[in-house]
Amino acid sequence: xxxxxxxxxxxxxxxxxxxxxxxxxxxxxxxxxxxxxxxxxxxxxxxxxxxxxxxxxxxxxxxxxxxxxxxxxxxxxxxxxxxxxxxxxxxxxxxxxxxxxxxxxxxxxxxxxxxxxxxxxxxxxxxxxxxxxxxxxxxxxxxxxxxxxxxxxxxxxxxxxxxxxxxxxxxxxxxxxxxxxxxxxxxxxxxxxxxxxxxxxxxxxxxxxxxxxxxxxxxxxxxxxxxxxxxxxxxxxxxxxxxxxxxxxxxxxxxxxxxxxxxxxxxxxxxxxxxxxxxxxxxxxxxxxxxxxxxxxxxxxxxxxxxxxxxxxxxxxxxxxxxxxxxxxxxxxxxxxxxxxxxxxxxxxxxxxxxxxxxxxxxxxxxxxxxxxxxxxxxxxxxxxxxxxxxxxxxxxxxxxxxxxxxxxxxxxxxxxxxxxxxxxxxxxxxxxxxxxxxxxxxxxxxxxxxxxxxxxxxxxxxxxxxxxxxxxxxxxxxxxxxxxxxxxxxxxxxxxxxxxxxxxxx
Amino acid sequence: xxxxxxxxxxxxxxxxxxxxxxxxxxxxxxxxxxxxxxxxxxxxxxxxxxxxxxxxxxxxxxxxxxxxxxxxxxxxxxxxxxxxxxxxxxxxxxxxxxxxxxxxxxxxxxxxxxxxxxxxxxxxxxxxxxxxxxxxxxxxxxxxxxxxxxxxxxxxxxxxxxxxxxxxxxxxxxxxxxxxxxxxxxxxxxxxxxxxxxxxxxxxxxxxxxxxxxxxxxxxxxxxxxxxxxxxxxxxxxxxxxxxxxxxxxxxxxxxxxxxxxxxxxxxxxxxxxxxxxxxxxxxxxxxxxxxxxxxxxxxxxxxxxxxxxxxxxxxxxxxxxxxxxxxxxxxxxxxxxxxxxxxxxxxxxxxxxxxxxxxxxxxxxxxxxxxxxxxxxxxxxxxxxxxxxxxxxxxxxxx
Numbered sequence: 001x002x003x004x005x006x007x008x009x010x011x012x013x014x015x016x017x018x019x020x021x022x023x024x025x026x027x028x029x030x031x032x033x034x035x036x037x038x039x040x041x042x043x044x045x046x047x048x049x050x051x052x053x054x055x056x057x058x059x060x061x062x063x064x065x066x067x068x069x070x071x072x073x074x075x076x077x078x079x080x081x082x083x084x085x086x087x088x089x090x091x092x093x094x095x096x097x098x099x100x101x102x103x104x105x106x107x108x109x110x111x112x113x114x115x116x117x118x119x120x121x122x123x124x125x126x127x128x129x130x131x132x133x134x135x136x137x138x139x140x141x142x143x144x145x146x147x148x149x150x151x152x153x154x155x156x157x158x159x160x161x162x163x164x165x166x167x168x169x170x171x172x173x174x175x176x177x178x179x180x181x182x183x184x185x186x187x188x189x190x191x192x193x194x195x196x197x198x199x200x201x202x203x204x205x206x207x208x209x210x211x212x213x214x215x216x217x218x219x220x221x222x223x224x225x226x227x228x229x230x231x232x233x234x235x236x237x238x239x240x241x242x243x244x245x246x247x248x249x250x251x252x253x254x255x256x257x258x259x260x261x262x263x264x265x266x267x268x269x270x271x272x273x274x275x276x277x278x279x280x281x282x283x284x285x286x287x288x289x290x291x292x293x294x295x296x297x298x299x300x301x302x303x304x305x306x307x308x309x310x311x312x313x314x315x316x317x318x319x320x321x322x323x324x325x326x327x328x329x330x331x332x333x334x335x336x337x338x339x340x341x342x343x344x345x346x347x348x349x350x351x352x353x354x355x356x357x358x359x360x361x362x363x364x365x366x367x368x369x370x371x372x373x374x375x376x377x378x379x380x381x382x383x384x385x386x387x388x389x390x391x392x393x394x395x396x397x398x399x400x401x402x403x404x405x406x407x408x409x410x411x412x413x414x415x416x417x418x419x420x421x422x423x424x425x426x427x428x429x430x431x432x433x434x435x436x437x438x439x440x441x442x443x444x445x446x447x448x449x450x451x452x453x454x455x456x457x458x459x460x461x462x463x464x465x466x467x468x469x470x471x472x473x474x475x476x477x478x479x480x481x482x483x484x485x486x487x488x489x490x491x492x493x494x495x496x497x498x499x500x501x502x503x504x505x506x507x
Numbered sequence: 508x509x510x511x512x513x514x515x516x517x518x519x520x521x522x523x524x525x526x527x528x529x530x531x532x533x534x535x536x537x538x539x540x541x542x543x544x545x546x547x548x549x550x551x552x553x554x555x556x557x558x559x560x561x562x563x564x565x566x567x568x569x570x571x572x573x574x575x576x577x578x579x580x581x582x583x584x585x586x587x588x589x590x591x592x593x594x595x596x597x598x599x600x601x602x603x604x605x606x607x608x609x610x611x612x613x614x615x616x617x618x619x620x621x622x623x624x625x626x627x628x629x630x631x632x633x634x635x636x637x638x639x640x641x642x643x644x645x646x647x648x649x650x651x652x653x654x655x656x657x658x659x660x661x662x663x664x665x666x667x668x669x670x671x672x673x674x675x676x677x678x679x680x681x682x683x684x685x686x687x688x689x690x691x692x693x694x695x696x697x698x699x700x701x702x703x704x705x706x707x708x709x710x711x712x713x714x715x716x717x718x719x720x721x722x723x724x725x726x727x728x729x730x731x732x733x734x735x736x737x738x739x740x741x742x743x744x745x746x747x748x749x750x751x752x753x754x755x756x757x758x759x760x761x762x763x764x765x766x767x768x769x770x771x772x773x774x775x776x777x778x779x780x781x782x783x784x785x786x787x788x789x790x791x792x793x794x795x796x797x798x799x800x801x802x803x804x805x806x807x808x809x810x811x812x813x814x815x816x817x818x819x820x821x822x823x824x825x826x827x828x829x830x831x832x833x834x835x836x837x838x839x840x841x842x843x844x845x846x847x848x849x850x851x852x853x854x855x856x857x858x859x860x861x862x863x864x865x866x867x868x869x870x871x872x873x874x875x876x877x878x879x880x881x882x883x884x885x886x887x888x889x890x891x892x893x894x895x896x897x898x899x900x901x902x903x904x905x906x907x
Binding site: 068070071072073075076077078079080081082083092094120121122138140141143160162164183185186187372375376379380383385 | 517520521523526529530540541544547551554559560564565566567569570583585586587
């Protein structure tokens with residue numbers, strides 16, 4: 001949100017005509033940026049694609065204050081949350097309404113300029129890195145929650161609404177928006193839809209796609225259409241809403257969303273159990289589900305994660321254990337109590353030890369601290385953190401972690417694995433110093449093997465992060481040629497000029 | 508690379524670009540543009556370090572100055588990035604002396620020598636020289652000139668505190684405004700002038716001193732009072748709190764006048780507070796007679812030193828504490844920011860003033876002189892009935 005009175009004056013410090021001058025055209029000489037030791041540019045792109053007049057034309061559509069072409073701004077929009085990927089766009093524009101989005105896309109289609117839609121840029125697959133240059137279409141200004149319809153249990157919002165804000169608004173009405181990706185405090189709702197974000201509650205509540213009922217979308221021709229709506233049942237036409245979930249901005253730019261809400265649970269509870277072996281934890285999970293309990297949380301940490309968290313956070317974890325399982329339930333208070341003791345029992349019966357159920361919210365937060373501390377702790381071991389999300393059917397989780405450990409040992413890499421034991425979604429996380437010779441090749445080889453192992457076990461190369469640029473080259477091995485061809489034809493149907501996030505996913 | 512690095516490599520490497528900081532950043536909330544977010548600025552720093560952007564790039568200049576330096580991004584960072592030190596290193600490169608505006612040069616000059624800082628305190632009387640077994644009270648630089656009552660009242664609240672007049676500026680001002688080396692030098696000089704635990708009434712100074720001298724050398728007033736209070740009550744050596752029966756309404760009136768005039772304790776009739784800490788059983792007072800009091804956190808005190816519960820606890824002992832929705836977010840004072848970027852500063856302050864009006868509080872307490880000045884000016888401009896006062900003023904008047 002841009003405050004009206006915010007000073008756009010030049011920097012008082014530099015004295016130069018600097019700063020918030022948005023319409024300063026970048027001019028010619030746009031070329032590939034110089035090499036960067038931390039973040040190599042992944043793909044070359046044609047130089048000078050957009051031309052000097054682009055800024056002016058965009059400014060005519062969205063207003064001069066909402067276009068940036070200065071080198072500094074371009075630099076900061078060259079990256080998202082994905083390591084090793086960086087490419088500068090030619091312009092960034094911030095539309096304020098659907099009409100402006102459509103006009104920008106029409107202009108881009110006419111000229112063949114790539115358009116990369118972007119929310120908060122928290123994705124982990126380089127889906128918003130503009131590797132072919134062009135326009136980054138930032139939707140942060142379109143951030144209004146349009147309607148919270150408690151009677152129909154839906155919310156209607158603009159694409160740039162922050163996920164956590166939607167959650168708060170729903171909570172005020174006694175409702176819950178269940179998808180809770182790790183970045184929910186920052187991520188935008190349309191970004192969640194475009195990447196089909198997951199989260200900790202996947203097993204019980206599903207993921208983002210299970211909560212999107214309808215949307216307004218601008219496709220690659222500049223046409224605006226609506227699909228779905230507030231209805232739970234609606235079979236008129238193909239389910240384009242679902243098709244857009246996880247489409248990573250390659251099919252259209254979402255300009256409005258209708259999402260489903262559910263009644264908020266009255267209470268929740270959390271517990272933990274240690275296992276000497278991850279396989280035991282896997283058996284405990286199977287037994288929990290076989291007993292008819294559908295937990296809201298079932299998270300695990302492997303031994304490497306336990307050791308690392310304890311080393312950096314020192315929160316009293318048992319490092320002699322091979323795995324930690326965090327389990328939780330929400331619902332009516334009495335039902336929770338029964339489920340929690342059933343889960344504790346299942347853990348104990350499968351050689352679990354140190355089983356503990358939190359008595360209070362504060363205690364529960366303490367138990368969850370271990371899970372929250374994994375990524376920060378791992379990332380402190382080395383300058384570069386690569387977080388992946390290969391997934392396997394739940395029953396093969398322990399087997400997959402064993403494979404990952406073997407692959408890490410083979411390539412002499414430190415890979416800690418944590419993730420969602422309930423839905424088989426793993427986060428093998430590799431931390432390395434990129435200054436070391438040849439280390440990035442080893443990482444690449446290791447992850448190629450990890451993806452292959454996941455596929456062999458009936459899994460996927462990405463459970464919730466997406467394909468983007470980061471895993472583009474691995475997609476074919478999962479989907480096969482015929483599937484890829486169909487995706488390409490679908491892409492062409494939505495975006496005949498191939499301007500919407502081109503070169504990503506299956507395009 | 509031939510040139511010496513601008514940034515400490517491990518500080519810059521720590522950022523994993525996850526973007527969790529975006530939602531905490533006040534300037535990102537204003538623009539919604541990546542370039543004015545902490546992650547965006549770190550990417551600018553990297554571009555500067557690696558030569559992708561020239562040192563005179565206008566966006567670099569603008570963003571190094573547009574940033575409030577409030578460090579709200581640090582507590583939410585999962586990777587533990589120390590943004591504050593990075594910003595100091597950035598400004599040390601970005602703001603060479605010749606480009607600094609005159610106002611800033613004046614401030615830095617005035618606080619650069621100990622005698623000048625002492626001269627600042629001459630017109631109005633700060634805490635008097637005193638020996639004691641307790642911590643060394645820091646008199647501040649601009650606090651001496653602007654709010655001398657704060658150190659007088661702090662000295663009353665901590666009867667054992669030692670006060671010496673021979674002390675200069677802590678150097679936070681320099682460190683935050685491009686003179687990083689001098690900022691560290693001044694902190695070390697102050698550490699020598701006050702050779703024990705330094706007690707300060709300024710959150711910003713507390714954070715800077717902690718960064719240079721070590722966390723254990725520094726206690727902000729609220730932190731000291733809570734810590735020593737906890738020690739006293741657990742040790743059983745609690746002084747008698749007979750003075751607690753002073754009428755609350757009278758205290759309110761007294762506080763209102765001190766809030767306005769800069770607090771002359773001798774005129775409020777308050778006795779020297781030898782009774783701190785008060786026995787907890789005499790608190791809280793009945794809420795209908797207690798003033799409603801909100802707090803403006805000091806950003807650096809909260810985000811760098813982790814002190815935020817303490818002032819709330821102390822306010823709760825003498826008044827009805829009201830948590831303002833954005834108490835933890837910057838008020839726009841941000842050290843020299845209010846002077847250098849007055850318009851941006853006011854946009855940030857205005858939202859805060861709306862909130863204060865909606866909360867209908869009698870007082871807003873500040874724990875840093877910059878915030879106190881900013882809130883006072885803002886409230887006065889609006890003709891608000893709410894008064895901004897320093898924590899020491901609130902405690903010294905309502906606590907007696």
